[in-house]
Amino acid sequence: MLIFVQLIYYYFTFCQLFLTGPTPSISTNTKAAMPVSTSGSSTSWSAFRQSSIGGTLTVTIAIPVNAVIGRYKIGAQVTQAGRTTPYQVGECIVLFNPWVPGDELFMSNDAERAEYVLNEQGLIFIGSADSIAGRRWDYGQFEEGVVDICLLLLDSSPEYRRNPATDVSKRNDPIYVGRILSAMINSQDDRGVLVGNWSGNYTGGTSPTTWNGSVPILRSWRQNGPVKFGQCWVYGGTLCTVLRCLGIPARVITNFESAYDTNRNLLIEEYIDPYGRNVDFPDKVWNFHVWDEAWFTRKDLGSFYDGWQILDSTPQEPTEGSFRLGPTSQKAIKEGDVNLSFDGPFVFAEVNADRVVYMRNNDGRISTLSTETRSVGQFTSTKAVGSFSRIDVTDQYKYPEGSKENKAVFDKARRLLSVSVLSGKPPRRMAMAAVARDVNIAQPPKPEITGTLKPTDGLQVGDDVVVTLNLKNPSSVTKKVNIKMTGTTIVYNRTKVEEVLNESKSITLAPEEEKEIPLTILYSQYVNAITADNMIQVVAVCEEENGGNLMVDTVITLKNPPLLLKGSDRAVVEKQAIVDVIFSNPGKENITNCLLILEGSGLLKQPLKIDLPDLKINQRFKTQVEFTPHRTGQRCFMADFSSNKFSDVKAYHNITWYLSRIVPTMQKLISEIY
Incomplete structure (x- = not known):
């Protein structure tokens, strides 16, 4: 300096x-x-x-x-x-300096530093294990005022309010800073940045799926306090911005089939009724969950645990009086060292818990329906260094499912948790299965039939949803099967919103016979029940004559219709660029309340909101935007279109800018509806 x-x-x-x-x-x-x-x-x-x-x-x-x-x-x-x-x-x-050897955050690889500290354009993976999708996220850590907001976040924490001098003196420790930030990105107990909402109803705020980046969220928090609303990938993207802004290498991680274990027994205990409907219980498995990793040493644990540290600001369970998680050593999770700081049991369960499903019958009897040891923690993913592609990091969290190493690690984690319970560290919450163990749990015969549920490929919002139940009888005797099927709109964490279908039928399967049973959910049945996640869960419970039950389920993620962006991918100094935004209404009815939001760090100073006229069936609009950016480098122009029938249709366009000086930002709109 x-x-x-x-x-x-x-x-x-x-x-x-x-x-x-x-x-x-x-x-x-x-x-x-x-x-x-x-x-x-x-x-x-x-x-x-x-x-x-x-x-x-x-x-x-x-x-x-x-x-x-x-x-x-x-x-x-x-x-x-x-x-x-x-x-x-x-x-x-x-700020922290990962370029300097000796700093606790030193990262030796130039390409990784460029990705995990300097890159403002992210890719966060969403969807389900069967249908992985990526959505861009604008971190914008170098946008005007962001570093001031990050420092204000630290000064707004309960720790600072209790003892400012002591709190500031600890800000040379990335462990301490990470723990403060993982609490402050949510507003659960400290008026932090984001208010969580998983109900499917986002009245009074912004739907979590509308957000394209962190900067509008952080600026809104500075001006007005906690921002409504966020979900896990919004928390993850915002925390990543703050970490990178302060010089901490960070990346966003998505874990598919992510377990939420509330009683620290590494067993996800789920309950259903005879139709496959979920009975309220604390444990569940989310379609996906997003958290962050930050890169630094663990002087409190030893050098073996250096490297990626897990931080999660999604408010799930409190720890030390605040809704926060981490930093948890990624290596500690892989090795089953769940007794180390911080929050190891919760993270270990997210990627490596076992899963048991109980059926609660109408007469109150409880029976074990299925037990799985491999379904939790699949396709753990993050953005690749230097490209917008997915890399799988599951092997950084656990040994291969079914391997002797994985079993040994799981047994080790169970032993350590048993010791912690005996030493006076009780589970966070009593799960229903703890009560169920005190009653007689029936063990019905195992079903001999096998089955799958497969939706039609390429389904969009507005289509009738067709799902095929495929059942096979591999035995040498005829099987009579009673089938109960339900379809329910859900939020991505499998919170039920509304049941849209309930059917029952009986079939007979001859020896070694295979049958396909179609199930159709009409657009008219789900149109007013679907959330911005566009997810419908279909469950089929198939009961054999001998009492054996087979449950199969699938989560269908409907695609939105395409939103098109057209423009040059390169631009010259001090010249305005033009991007065309085009959308056609492919639905079966007119759409109203049409809103277009355009944004992109380095391109537009503030998100640009455009109210559009109603669109009739097969009608389309074209909006032309002229603008001059204010920063150089590769930038991403981001568009979000919403209406009363389609939620948060996204489009992205990369533009590389070569500018010699900062010039004023301008926008000009020319819209056509035809």
């Missing part, structure tokens, strides 16, 4: 001061006082003369790798003829 000081510097001694926090002191590492000398130090605060011309003295400040991050006031004291005169030089912001 270079500090330019305009002084008559002959015959004086010069001392440089750096101060941060409300009560700076040398003992808490929030104040540095150093004489200006002819050489610097690499291990402590130091100041040395770089050059002197006329009355200007240029001073280089060496900042140690263990410096507290944050905003510093810079001062100087000049002593001449026994008299000391203070000067206010200015201020600066100190």
